[in-house]
Amino acid sequence: MFERHKKGEDAILVCLDFGDPDYRDDVDEFVQLVSSAGVTPLHVVEGKRSRPDPAFFAGTGKAEEIALAVRSHGAELVIFNHQLSPAQERNLERVLQCRVLDRTTLILDIFAQRARTSEGKLQVELAQLAHIQTRLIRGWTHLERQKGGIGLRGPGETQLETDRRLIGGRVKRLKAQLATVQKQRSTQRRARQRRGEFTVSIVGYTNAGKSTLFNALTKAKLYAADQLFATLDTTSRKLYLDSEHSVIISDTVGFIRQLPHTLVAAFRATLEETVEADLLLHVVDVSHPLRDMQISEVNKVLNEIGAEQIPQLLVWNKIDLRDQPAGLEYDESGRVIAARVSAKQGLGLDELRRALIETMNQSVKEDE
Numbered sequence: 001m002f003e004r005h006k007k008g009e010d011a012i013l014v015c016l017d018f019g020d021p022d023y024r025d026d027v028d029e030f031v032q033l034v035s036s037a038g039v040t041p042l043h044v045v046e047g048k049r050s051r052p053d054p055a056f057f058a059g060t061g062k063a064e065e066i067a068l069a070v071r072s073h074g075a076e077l078v079i080f081n082h083q084l085s086p087a088q089e090r091n092l093e094r095v096l097q098c099r100v101l102d103r104t105t106l107i108l109d110i111f112a113q114r115a116r117t118s119e120g121k122l123q124v125e126l127a128q129l130a131h132i133q134t135r136l137i138r139g140w141t142h143l144e145r146q147k148g149g150i151g152l153r154g155p156g157e158t159q160l161e162t163d164r165r166l167i168g169g170r171v172k173r174l175k176a177q178l179a180t181v182q183k184q185r186s187t188q189r190r191a192r193q194r195r196g197e198f199t200v201s202i203v204g205y206t207n208a209g210k211s212t213l214f215n216a217l218t219k220a221k222l223y224a225a226d227q228l229f230a231t232l233d234t235t236s237r238k239l240y241l242d243s244e245h246s247v248i249i250s251d252t253v254g255f256i257r258q259l260p261h262t263l264v265a266a267f268r269a270t271l272e273e274t275v276e277a278d279l280l281l282h283v284v285d286v287s288h289p290l291r292d293m294q295i296s297e298v299n300k301v302l303n304e305i306g307a308e309q310i311p312q313l314l315v316w317n318k319i320d321l322r323d324q325p326a327g328l329e330y331d332e333s334g335r336v337i338a339a340r341v342s343a344k345q346g347l348g349l350d351e352l353r354r355a356l357i358e359t360m361n362q363s364v365k366e367d368e
């Protein structure tokens with residue numbers, strides 16, 4: 001409902017280098033993110049700065065360059081790979097004479113497009129409202145005008161207060177609806193725990209191959225695609241490892257660098273599956289140039305949601321792109337810590353199942 005761009009629009013992208021060593025790959029990821037939103041990137045305006053300009057984020061000279069690019073390419077939209085303050089967004093829209101989106105709004109838009117279940121939709125709308133709310137508080141002064149005349153509200157109440165109250169009311173209703181859905185979820189989860197089932201959550205950076213791995217293991221047919229945030233909703237299945245062992249395995253939403261906090265908060269319900277798992281399968285795209293950054297970003301989000309103490313088994317996925325052999329990796333104490341697989345080509349999956357059984361047996365031993 002808050003989608004701020006339409007699919008099929010043409011955009012000028014803006015990426016500024018503040019000295020991050022991963023800058024080049026970050027630009028590539030941003031272009032992919034924009035394409036995943038259904039927007040066509042026409043041109044990337046780049047620049048170097050030591051810190052953001054308070055008024056235009058990019059500085060006046062750069063803003064002119066962006067304006068020129070907008071005109072010469074006939075773009076309808078400018079998207080920054082950064083978080084903009086409401087004032088910067090407004091100033092930029094004025095000089096560029098077109099809509100300006102920041103990275104957070106873009107990610108929220110993608111989530112809005114992808115949400116399928118009622119739970120997912122509620123969570124995304126909640127995140128969007130939270131994002132708008134911070135913008136109201138941080139001073140949309142043009143909304144601060146007095147609201148004259150008669151109405152239900154007492155005299156002197158400003159439009160800003162009305163907006164805040166409307167949003168506040170909607171947020172409250174959404175949270176109540178979500179609480180109902182969450183309760184059903186936690187009832188299901190408790191039933192599983194009572195049955196003593198071992199639960200495994202597949203986590204990882206977006207596009208690492210989580211859904212592909214989930215499908216390969218469970219023979220399910222979840223949507224997997226070369227786009228960021230293909231999956232938004234958690235799906236769980238029973239997975240038989242051998243005649244004696246089975247686990248409940250869940251596919252989850254992917255993570256990304258600078259995931260908006262509002263989103264992390266809104267998706268807490270979905271991620272509860274993860275927080276209460278016995279084991280995390282942390283899927284990593286071995287062929288990705290930024291895989292180390294991606295691993296630490298995922299661990300950062302896991303920290304934020306309180307899942308940092310859950311044991312992890314690393315899954316190095318897409319070994320077919322690296323010509324690496326399938327197999328397992330152990331630490332000095334003989335505990336399995338990683339598996340090399342190709343989810344797409346079905347390589348290393350038997351070994352991964354064996355690693356899961358070993359980990360289960362290990363954790364049973366530790367419990368005793």
Ligand SMILES: Nc1nc2c(ncn2[C@@H]2O[C@H](COP(=O)(O)OP(=O)(O)OP(=O)(O)O)[C@@H](O)[C@H]2O)c(=O)[nH]1
Binds near residue numbers: 213223226229341
């Ligand atoms: N070459 C190769 N490609 C793979 C492999 N596993 C997955 N892919 C591809 O990687 C892309 C992303 O796969 P998904 O399974 O959708 O990734 P995901 O981690 O679920 O992504 P999100 O749901 O967007 O977070 C798809 O194009 C897959 O076909 C693999 O082992 N080898």
Ligand SMILES: [Mg+2]
Binds near residue numbers: 211212230231
């Ligand atoms: Mg997925």
